[in-house]
């Protein structure tokens with residue numbers, strides 16, 4: 445599903461953020477990526493969604509070589525990868541349903557598609573009764589679930605989650621992880637970037653640990669190292 | 671269809687959410703268009719003025735009363751043969767008197783004096799119109815050198831100098847106007863550029879999310895272009911509704927200035943409405959769209 449071969453990344457002349465990194469992720473996997481602040485985790489996510497380009501090496505997603513993706517092609521990549529962040533990125537002046545519909549509106553979804561998909565993704569994340577609430581009227585956990593619902597509108601094969609629980613308490617965080625696991629069971633490859641030791645240990649899934657732009661450990665049923 | 675409606679919706683939201691910025695943008699566009707149209711007006715008026723004055727550039731050669739028809743016609747032919755002569759008009763003694771009477775028909779004293787005189791005191795004359803008023807000085811020289819017994823006196827009105835002056839003044843006005851237009855146009859472009867910059871700033875979350883969920887580049891850019899078009903369209907509508915009342919106010923002054931000549935600035939702009947405002951719309955829309963595109967390129971990372 446994802447093949448990273450010898451990728452290197454440097455921001456404006458400074459030290460290498462990613463050094464000769466190799467990583468293969470198979471379809472349907474649930475992979476946690478851990479590492480200290482500045483290890484290059486978010487940079488890796490940005491490379492996967494075409495926001496940043498590698499200096500050298502090769503990036504392949506679902507058989508598509510995106511190493512030198514043109515700006516024009518980026519939107520098509522984004523429609524195949526769902527992504528969520530620590531800060532939810534919901535529009536405050538739109539209801540949850542409108543936030544989700546927005547993602548389809550701007551990427552060319554038909555009205556019929558919007559009508560059928562918005563309720564179905566809301567149902568997957570368990571927010572069907574809060575569709576008309578505004579982001580300010582819900583909890584952080586619910587906001588992240590709404591963001592996940594939005595990430596699912598294109599039925600992506602891959603879901604990237606960059607510290608999705610960073611702003612949440614334990615209970616809400618666990619709910620989000622359970623939701624990610626459920627989505628993974630439907631067949632979506634999930635990549636979870638996190639700092640949370642308990643979550644990683646409880647998951648008992650593959651763990652990739654990064655340090656200063658390199659992978660220092662990669663375990664099939666890993667624990668939080670460092 | 672869906673896409674077009676959505677782009678229009680986003681554009682309307684852009685405009686509404688930064689209302690004052692939109693007002694400023696439209697204002698500067700209106701000012702620019704106003705200065706351009708003022709220049710066009712000055713142009714029309716000065717062209718008319720020059721035409722009018724050129725029509726008044728003529729020279730007269732007054733002849734002795736006793737000059738015979740044959741001699742006069744010979745002289746006429748001779749003058750017609752000179753360089754830069756458009757026409758030579760023979761005004762006989764009787765015609766001159768008739769003209770004089772018509773001109774003074776309300777002046778009882780003059781008519782009375784004429785009657786007391788008992789005879790026609792006026793001289794026959796030849797009126798000469800030059801082809802090219804700017805070269806009239808040479809014709810004046812030739813006429814001065816003209817040697818004939820029957821010539822009593824010569825009159826060279828100085829209107830040619832006036833034409834030169836008007837030409838010079840309008841030239842200066844055009845230069846100043848061009849400067850004003852350039853300043854306003856550049857200001858417009860800057861304002862539009864900054865409007866888009868601010869709009870992008872106020873919409874940075876939307877744009878970020880649009881990019882994340884896979885909105886195509888054209889979909890992100892299009893609303894800004896549509897907004898630019900809407901700004902220009904509103905500006906053009908405003909300028910037409912401001913400019914025609916302005917011309918209507920100007921018209922009476924023009925009529926006083928150009929008494930006896932048919933100059934109608936309002937109907938000039940009405941007759942050329944689609945050309946003038948169409949070209950202005952196209953040019954302004956093109957400039958506004960380019961400025962937006964530059965700003966979007968620079969600030970929205972698409």
Ligand SMILES: Nc1ncnc2c1ncn2[C@@H]1O[C@H](COP(=O)(O)OP(=O)(O)OP(=O)(O)O)[C@@H](O)[C@H]1O
Pocket residue numbers: 455456461479480481482483484485486487488
């Ligand atoms: N746009 C950028 N320009 C320059 N340097 C950057 C940029 N983004 C990240 N960096 C640098 O690259 C390094 C890796 O950043 P990155 O965000 O990938 O780390 P991270 O592992 O996600 O950290 P965190 O756990 O704090 O989120 C850091 O040293 C950071 O300062």
Ligand SMILES: [Mg+2]
Pocket residue numbers: 485486487606
């Ligand atoms: Mg990070």
